[in-house]
Amino acid sequence: xxxxxxxxxxxxxxxxxxxxxxxxxxxxxxxxxxxxxxxxxxxxxxxxxxxxxxxxxxxxxxxxxxxxxxxxxxxxxxxxxxxxxxxxxxxxxxxxxxxxxxxxxxxxxxxxxxxxxxxxxxxxxxxxxxxxxxxxxxxxxxxxxxxxxxxxxxxxxxxxxxxxxxxxxxxxxxxxxxxxxxxxxxxxxxxx
Amino acid sequence: xxxxxxxxxxxxxxxxxxxxxxxxxxxxxxxxxxxxxxxxxxxxxxxxxxxxxxxxxxxxxxxxxxxxxxxxxxxxxxxxxxxxxxxxxxxxxxxxxxxxxxxxxxxxxxxxxxxxxxxxxx
Numbered sequence: 213x214x215x216x217x218x219x220x221x222x223x224x225x226x227x228x229x230x231x232x233x234x235x236x237x238x239x240x241x242x243x244x245x246x247x248x249x250x251x252x253x254x255x256x257x258x259x260x261x262x263x264x265x266x267x268x269x270x271x272x273x274x275x276x277x278x279x280x281x282x283x284x285x286x287x288x289x290x291x292x293x294x295x296x297x298x299x300x301x302x303x304x305x306x307x308x309x310x311x312x313x314x315x316x317x318x319x320x321x322x323x324x325x326x327x328x329x330x331x332x333x334x335x336x337x338x339x340x341x342x343x344x345x346x347x348x349x350x351x352x353x354x355x356x357x358x359x360x361x362x363x364x365x366x367x368x369x370x371x372x373x374x375x376x377x378x379x380x381x382x383x384x385x386x387x388x389x390x391x392x393x394x395x396x397x398x399x400x401x402x403x404x
Numbered sequence: 405x406x407x408x409x410x411x412x413x414x415x416x417x418x419x420x421x422x423x424x425x426x427x428x429x430x431x432x433x434x435x436x437x438x439x440x441x442x443x444x445x446x447x448x449x450x451x452x453x454x455x456x457x458x459x460x461x462x463x464x465x466x467x468x469x470x471x472x473x474x475x476x477x478x479x480x481x482x483x484x485x486x487x488x489x490x491x492x493x494x495x496x497x498x499x500x501x502x503x504x505x506x507x508x509x510x511x512x513x514x515x516x517x518x519x520x521x522x523x524x525x526x
Binding site for chain 1: 413414416418420421422424425427429431432433435436437439440441443444447448
């Protein structure tokens with residue numbers, strides 16, 4: 213890790229498998245926030261998102277010695293694990309008769325005090341509207357519009373066709389627009 | 405027009421969400437790094453090779469592989485051969501066993517010793 217160009221996630225994973233501790237720190241910096249952020253957007257619960265992100269990263273560490281370079285993107289693999297862990301968590305909760313979608317979205321304590329009230333209101337409004345979407349739509353919308361994955365990448369993560377991804381994201385966007393329609397003025401978007 | 409406006413609002417919200425990703429809690433970061441160190445430590449600590457396979461394979465592994473097993477077989481065969489065709493200067497073990505079984509005379513048994521002493525004094 214002394215060369216000028218930043219090593220790829222693949223290369224870092226190989227270094228990690230060879231015992232390089234610094235590679236773990238670099239991968240955590242790159243991938244940890246994505247895993248946590250995605251889980252937080254999908255689950256709407258900070259503590260659960262932390263658990264999911266930690267578990268996903270442990271699975272990444274464990275698979276490192278068997279990782280085949282160039283076969284898949286590390287980040288795509290991680291998104292897939294995160295999404296599967298989110299689904300598993302929801303299933304377990306449904307088994308225990310807990311409907312997390314009905315729980316109001318939590319406030320993110322990490323946000324700085326300097327943020328305006330309107331920004332906070334927009335943040336919360338988006339999260340609240342996301343939580344009203346069916347689970348698969350929410351996953352597709354988060355991956356497409358917040359994590360900025362391509363449709364084929366999302367298809368790989370969610371194990372569905374590209375057409376299904378397009379359908380999920382289109383329906384998700386429409387549902388979000390509808391959920392937020394009554395709050396446009398409140399969120400500072402005027403009458404448009 | 406209204407639909408277009410809603411799309412723009414959504415795109416604006418998505419852009420805000422991308423710019424302001426929820427920060428990873430410090431505790432989570434250290435937990436992830438601790439997990440990474442633990443996983444790496446598991447690779448570097450030599451683990452004893454577990455015994456696998458059937459009984460004979462496990463036996464072979466337990467005694468130290470083919471060379472040890474070969475030595476054991478050779479030693480056993482030599483012992484067997486010596487047992488059947490031993491050198492002439494050594495007593496036949498089979499005769500010894502039958503002789504000891506038949507011989508009930510114990511020279512220093514108290515009764516026999518008394519008889520011997522009595523004979524000496526006569």
